[in-house]
Amino acid sequence: MERGPVVGAGRGVGTRIQAVLGCLARVLLWVSSTLLYFGSEQAARLLGSPCLRRLYHAWLAAVVIFGPLLQFHVNPRTIFANHGNFFNIKFVNSAWGWTCTFLGGFVLLVVFLATRRVAVTARHLSRLVVGAAVWRGAGRAFLLIEDLTGSCFEPLPQGLLLHELPDRRSCLAAGHQWRGYTVSSHTFLLTFCCLLMAEEAAVFAKYLAHGLPAGTPLRLIFLLNMLLLGLWNFLLLCTVIYFHQYTHKVVGAAVGTFAWYLTYGSWYHQPWSPGSPGHGLFSRPRSSRKHN
Numbered sequence: 275m276e277r278g279p280v281v282g283a284g285r286g287v288g289t290r291i292q293a294v295l296g297c298l299a300r301v302l303l304w305v306s307s308t309l310l311y312f313g314s315e316q317a318a319r320l321l322g323s324p325c326l327r328r329l330y331h332a333w334l335a336a337v338v339i340f341g342p343l344l345q346f347h348v349n350p351r352t353i354f355a356n357h358g359n360f361f362n363i364k365f366v367n368s369a370w371g372w373t374c375t376f377l378g379g380f381v382l383l384v385v386f387l388a389t390r391r392v393a394v395t396a397r398h399l400s401r402l403v404v405g406a407a408v409w410r411g412a413g414r415a416f417l418l419i420e421d422l423t424g425s426c427f428e429p430l431p432q433g434l435l436l437h438e439l440p441d442r443r444s445c446l447a448a449g450h451q452w453r454g455y456t457v458s459s460h461t462f463l464l465t466f467c468c469l470l471m472a473e474e475a476a477v478f479a480k481y482l483a484h485g486l487p488a489g490t491p492l493r494l495i496f497l498l499n500m501l502l503l504g505l506w507n508f509l510l511l512c513t514v515i516y517f518h519q520y521t522h523k524v525v526g527a528a529v530g531t532f533a534w535y536l537t538y539g540s541w542y543h544q545p546w547s548p549g550s551p552g553h554g555l556f557s558r559p560r561s562s563r564k565h566n
Contacts, residue, residue: 322479338527341514424454458526465530477552
């Protein structure tokens, strides 16, 4: 009979703890939703400005041209100076896969929610297929340039011994080293991905302005793309500081910029192309926004 009040008091404490935890969870959910909404709105506004996008292009050019000068002012033993660092292996070497995964999800949601048409969605997603073809084609071209400009060397304690082997395959099969003009494929890929992501994500500002559905999944994938874009900028800076020769990096970035211009700056504005980002999505402006 004496245990009743104790048990009741214990249940009361448990109920109060559950209530406090529930209240705390609701507050955290509200804060995260507010941050998600505010962050996506501000990021979309920044990327939606043509002036800021031009400044961003100038920033990328400055990183590649002047970034190597920072090698005299940074620690050469930092983790980012190691070819085998985590970011270089997991992200830079698979930059196109990460870009396709995150950006593909964003394009899929934006286009389908705006049009509800599978054919239009597939057409816009085909820009990523073109991007993959550009990446594969550029990689093969870079290898061809290295083959055409290279020579076979054997490293010796006294230096390098030149061999008259005709191509890379026979040189490597003999256990030697093939050295030619190596365009930086990492600089090319990171530059191309940065320009491509900025161009594709810029459409979100117009999407929001037309009052189209912008729920949590869409806003979250948009912010994830922004985080990935920031990571690509950082890794591009690390690449130009620590790796490759200067001209190899500049040429790689120039080829990436030229590939972006040929596609997003020229071809995608033609009627027989996959279309530019946002093309055909916002035919009728809406006066009020909808948030799911």
